Amino acid sequence: xxxxxxxxxxxxxxxxxxxxxxxxxxxxxxxxxxxxxxxxxxxxxxxxxxxxxxxxxxxxxxxxxxxxxxxxxxxxxxxxxxxxxxxxxxxxxxxxxxxxxxxxxxxxxxxxxxxxxxxxxxxxxxxxxxxxxxxxxxxxxxxxxxxxxxxxxxxxxxxxxxxxxxxxxxxxxxxxxxxxxxxxxxxxxxxxxxxxxxxxxxxxxxxxxxxxxxxxxxxxxxxxxxxxxxxxxxxxxxxxxxxxxxxxxxxxxxxxxxxxxxxxxxxxxxxxxxxxxxxxxxxxxxxxxxxxxxxxxxxxxxxxxxxxxxxxxxxxxxxxxxxxxxxxxxxxxx
Amino acid sequence: xxxxxxxxxxxxxxxxxxxxxxxxxxxxxxxxxxxxxxxxxxxxxxxxxxxxxxxxxxxxxxxxxxxxxxxxxxxxxxxxxxxxxxxxxxxxxxxxxxxxxxxxxxxxxxxxxxxxxxxxxxxxxxxxxxxxxxxxxxxxxxxxxxxxxxxxxxxxxxxxxxxxxxxxxxxxxxxxxxxxxxxxxxxxxxxxxxxxxxxxxxxxxxxxxxxxxxxxxxxxxxxxxxxxxxxxxxxxxxxxxxxxxxxxxxxxxxxxxxxxxxxxxxxx
Numbered sequence: 001x002x003x004x005x006x007x008x009x010x011x012x013x014x015x016x017x018x019x020x021x022x023x024x025x026x027x028x029x030x031x032x033x034x035x036x037x038x039x040x041x042x043x044x045x046x047x048x049x050x051x052x053x054x055x056x057x058x059x060x061x062x063x064x065x066x067x068x069x070x071x072x073x074x075x076x077x078x079x080x081x082x083x084x085x086x087x088x089x090x091x092x093x094x095x096x097x098x099x100x101x102x103x104x105x106x107x108x109x110x111x112x113x114x115x116x117x118x119x120x121x122x123x124x125x126x127x128x129x130x131x132x133x134x135x136x137x138x139x140x141x142x143x144x145x146x147x148x149x150x151x152x153x154x155x156x157x158x159x160x161x162x163x164x165x166x167x168x169x170x171x172x173x174x175x176x177x178x179x180x181x182x183x184x185x186x187x188x189x190x191x192x193x194x195x196x197x198x199x200x201x202x203x204x205x206x207x208x209x210x211x212x213x214x215x216x217x218x219x220x221x222x223x224x225x226x227x228x229x230x231x232x233x234x235x236x237x238x239x240x241x242x243x244x245x246x247x248x249x250x251x252x253x254x255x256x257x258x259x260x261x262x263x264x265x266x267x268x269x270x271x272x273x274x275x276x277x278x279x280x281x282x283x284x285x286x287x288x289x290x291x292x293x294x295x296x297x298x299x300x301x302x303x304x305x306x307x308x309x310x311x312x313x314x315x316x317x318x319x320x321x322x323x324x325x326x327x328x329x330x331x332x333x334x
Numbered sequence: 335x336x337x338x339x340x341x342x343x344x345x346x347x348x349x350x351x352x353x354x355x356x357x358x359x360x361x362x363x364x365x366x367x368x369x370x371x372x373x374x375x376x377x378x379x380x381x382x383x384x385x386x387x388x389x390x391x392x393x394x395x396x397x398x399x400x401x402x403x404x405x406x407x408x409x410x411x412x413x414x415x416x417x418x419x420x421x422x423x424x425x426x427x428x429x430x431x432x433x434x435x436x437x438x439x440x441x442x443x444x445x446x447x448x449x450x451x452x453x454x455x456x457x458x459x460x461x462x463x464x465x466x467x468x469x470x471x472x473x474x475x476x477x478x479x480x481x482x483x484x485x486x487x488x489x490x491x492x493x494x495x496x497x498x499x500x501x502x503x504x505x506x507x508x509x510x511x512x513x514x515x516x517x518x519x520x521x522x523x524x525x526x527x528x529x530x531x532x533x534x535x536x537x538x539x540x541x542x543x544x545x546x547x548x549x550x551x552x553x554x555x556x557x558x559x560x561x562x563x564x565x566x567x568x569x570x571x572x573x574x575x576x577x578x579x580x581x582x583x584x585x586x587x588x589x590x591x592x593x594x595x596x597x598x599x600x601x602x
Binding site for chain 2: 079080083103104105107108109110111112114115116118119120121122123124131138142143144145146147148149150151152153154155156157194195196197198199200201208210212216240257258264265266272273282283284293294295296297307309310311312313314315316317319320321322324325327328329332
């Protein structure tokens with residue numbers, strides 16, 4: 001497909017209530033920089049149902065143009081409806097590149113789109129730039145469980161597509177919104193949506209663990225020693241208003257449920273503060289948390305690899321350190 | 335029902351080390367394993383077969399001849415038959431080219447088996463590339479509906495009910511045949527091979543599909559030249575600068591010190 005513009009698109013996924021998912025706004029930040037280098041507009045693509053709040057947020061975070069597809073069939077994500085809508089927009093406007101948040105839905109849609117359009121897609125990027133020599137986007141992404149970084153180009157096919165990991169980029173500064181808003185009247189007939197949502201499992205809310213949206217995570221690993229060892233982890237998390245995470249070792253041992261797992265086979269997180277307690281720092285764990293802003297490691301083994309990524313490390317017994325830290329925080333609050 | 339499971343042989347990324355002198359990946363001596371996510375896909379197929387014993391499970395891989403080992407492991411666990419798409423011309427394929435080759439190989443396997451598969455199961459992603467792209471790209475090539483991030487699947491009449499992991503919980507999605515489902519890590523452990531199946535798998539015949547057999551492949555869409563993306567360079571991520579190490583006399587004093595450092599840095 002030939003591109004008709006030098007515009008940079010950012011897909012803004014919405015929640016059921018029509019507000020924007022964070023990553024759709026975050027990506028306007030690197031998007032602005034790339035759009036400027038490409039010499040085109042920064043365009044936010046808002047898809048959902050009753051999307052006014054999302055449109056407003058994209059507008060006040062610096063989009064030059066917002067294209068909106070709003071309809072009941074877009075309230076809950078389906079591959080078929082979203083593919084039809086985004087492919088339609090891409091074919092109509094033909095921008096040179098598009099960023100998609102690497103959420104489960106973004107990673108469901110992205111490859112479907114690349115295959116539909118016959119263009120290249122780079123997965124789960126953590127760095128974005130323009131390759132000076134060719135003017136293409138240089139997509140940087142981790143591979144081999146975070147052991148290796150690769151810089152990928154898509155030289156001959158348009159649009160260049162990439163999914164970008166949530167939480168890597170900060171939302172841009174708020175501004176006075178002056179985006180041009182285009183509403184596309186596009187609908188997908190029900191018989192073209194081939195999957196059916198049968199049930200949303202609102203597991204008892206005690207089961208729901210919002211690791212990806214957490215500002216602070218306190219995680220426990222093999223060093224907590226057993227299910228009751230997580231009590232001190234929970235106490236510290238309560239004191240900080242944090243979410244409880246866990247390493248694969250703790251989950252596999254059955255001490256805590258998989259919904260708490262951080263790492264390659266669990267969740268990828270990027271909180272402001274990550275406190276790893278009794279976690280040695282296996283590669284697959286580091287792959288899921290090393291982009292956290294500040295990392296604290298508490299471990300009795302001074303040689304544990306977790307200390308290589310830690311900003312603050314305490315070599316010591318977590319059962320002494322963690323309760324004392326929780327007490328200091330509670331005291332500080334009073 | 336008939337299920338085809340796509341699998342990949344991968345280096346065990348948990349065993350990969352960085353050479354501290356050259357700062358490059360040490361691949362020598364790293365064992366090759368069946369991609370764990372593909373193991374979950376195979377387990378999902380096996381669980382359907384547990385309840386509907388006339389289910390047939392065929393596994394397909396693309397890779398070098400030694401990828402036969404991963405296929406034999408699948409045969410030992412639950413698969414009935416295995417195919418390997420292998421040709422030097424497939425080397426250097428990115429995810430789009432890989433999905434193209436695999437979707438054509440599926441058509442060939444269907445021709446050889448004399449039937450259409452009801453469902454294609456894949457792992458969510460491979461642990462070496464971590465892209466999670468080949469499954470959905472293949473679904474698009476095949477024109478099938480898809481569900482990704484599946485935890486388990488059950489056969490309900492003429493459709494599958496797939497429990498899908500979402501950002502903030504789970505959902506159950508109904509999907510009609512033919513379809514493609516990718517699987518992530520479930521809450522249960524996949525089964526182990528039995529000794530008897532292991533012995534049989536060692537002797538099983540694995541049919542190779544080369545470019546010569548796959549006459550339905552356009553060579554321009556395979557391998558490096560069929561790949562829209564290419565790797566410009568790779569590097570080992572820079573180590574973070576050494577952090578602050580706190581080691582006071584007691585754990586309590588260390589905790590106090592950490593608290594002061596974190597509050598002074600406005601982290602908490």
